[in-house]
Amino acid sequence: MSLPTPEDVQAAARLLAGVAPRTPVLRSTTIDQLFGAQLYFKCENVQRTGSFKFRGAYCALAQFSEPQRGKGVLSYSSGNHAQAIALAARLHDIPALVVVPHDADVAKMEAARGYGAQVVTYDRTKEDREALSQRLALERGMSVVPPADHPQVIAGQGTVALELLQDFPRLDYLFVPVGGGALLAGSLLAREALGSDCEIVGVEPEAANRARQSLKAGHPVTIAHSRTIADAAQATALAPLAFDIIRSAAPPMPSATDAQLLDALRFFAQRMKLVVEPTGALAFAGARDGGMDIRGKRVGIIVSGGNVDLARYARFLSD
Numbered sequence: 001m002s003l004p005t006p007e008d009v010q011a012a013a014r015l016l017a018g019v020a021p022r023t024p025v026l027r028s029t030t031i032d033q034l035f036g037a038q039l040y041f042k043c044e045n046v047q048r049t050g051s052f053k054f055r056g057a058y059c060a061l062a063q064f065s066e067p068q069r070g071k072g073v074l075s076y077s078s079g080n081h082a083q084a085i086a087l088a089a090r091l092h093d094i095p096a097l098v099v100v101p102h103d104a105d106v107a108k109m110e111a112a113r114g115y116g117a118q119v120v121t122y123d124r125t126k127e128d129r130e131a132l133s134q135r136l137a138l139e140r141g142m143s144v145v146p147p148a149d150h151p152q153v154i155a156g157q158g159t160v161a162l163e164l165l166q167d168f169p170r171l172d173y174l175f176v177p178v179g180g181g182a183l184l185a186g187s188l189l190a191r192e193a194l195g196s197d198c199e200i201v202g203v204e205p206e207a208a209n210r211a212r213q214s215l216k217a218g219h220p221v222t223i224a225h226s227r228t229i230a231d232a233a234q235a236t237a238l239a240p241l242a243f244d245i246i247r248s249a250a251p252p253m254p255s256a257t258d259a260q261l262l263d264a265l266r267f268f269a270q271r272m273k274l275v276v277e278p279t280g281a282l283a284f285a286g287a288r289d290g291g292m293d294i295r296g297k298r299v300g301i302i303v304s305g306g307n308v309d310l311a312r313y314a315r316f317l318s319d
């Protein structure tokens, strides 16, 4: 597969116009005073399906040929990509099958079903999701759209940063959460598309800091079975396509602990009235606690998603 380009991000933005809403950017003078910086929160937690994943999924399905459309699409993910594929498939009128771990967030699984997708569960400690997905896809002649290792997915995810940098061209920093790396790779392409010199920063869960380790090693490093509450950033490795883009830009890569994520969740709920899932709080936690000096700067933060089971969310807030 060929690497996506900055032009692909611009094409994705045209494709998504009128389909994926341009999400709001929230500001708060109280928060700015607290940080001694200007913070711009790009709220993908209110994107369709509750995360930015809808953008990439819609763009990937738009490229399907007629025969592919007839056979359908298969996706595997911790949940947000599955939901995104399910809705995008419905909009494109393509059948969808999603493969999710049996212990995936219940709300996410139900949502994928609600959008009309067939859901297959597997045990993540016993089965390899990619092997299982490949087998099912082969049996049914379905096309697989992975959550990150796909040029159109990366281009679609890049439209989040494209919108933010278009709306606020003078940002000094943009903090981006990292799982498989598509959102970060897409953000780097968006910066290039706009000729911006904003510094893009990737933030990972401390227990799953693949990107940092991969940049150091020079190849994608695998971390199997990481334990973190940031369930949407638990990919075992960076997607090879994303890694290529990330490696050549070599962005700073701070990380956040689960305790910092919990604190960030409470901050969003209390100060900003936002329901954010743990992974959605990564970028903010990285900006606040990641050791980078943001004082006096204009700082973009991608709030990447808000899909969290309410009972689990209640525990997060009260713990």
Ligand SMILES: *Cc1c(COP(=O)(O)O)cnc(C)c1O
Pocket (backbone or CB within 6 Å): 051, 052, 053, 080, 081, 147, 148, 157, 177, 178, 179, 180, 181, 182, 183, 184, 232, 233, 235, 277, 279, 280, 304, 305, 306
């Ligand atoms: C998928 C996801 C991420 C990580 O994005 P990648 O493209 O996999 O790096 C971050 N936050 C949320 C809410 C996600 O669903």
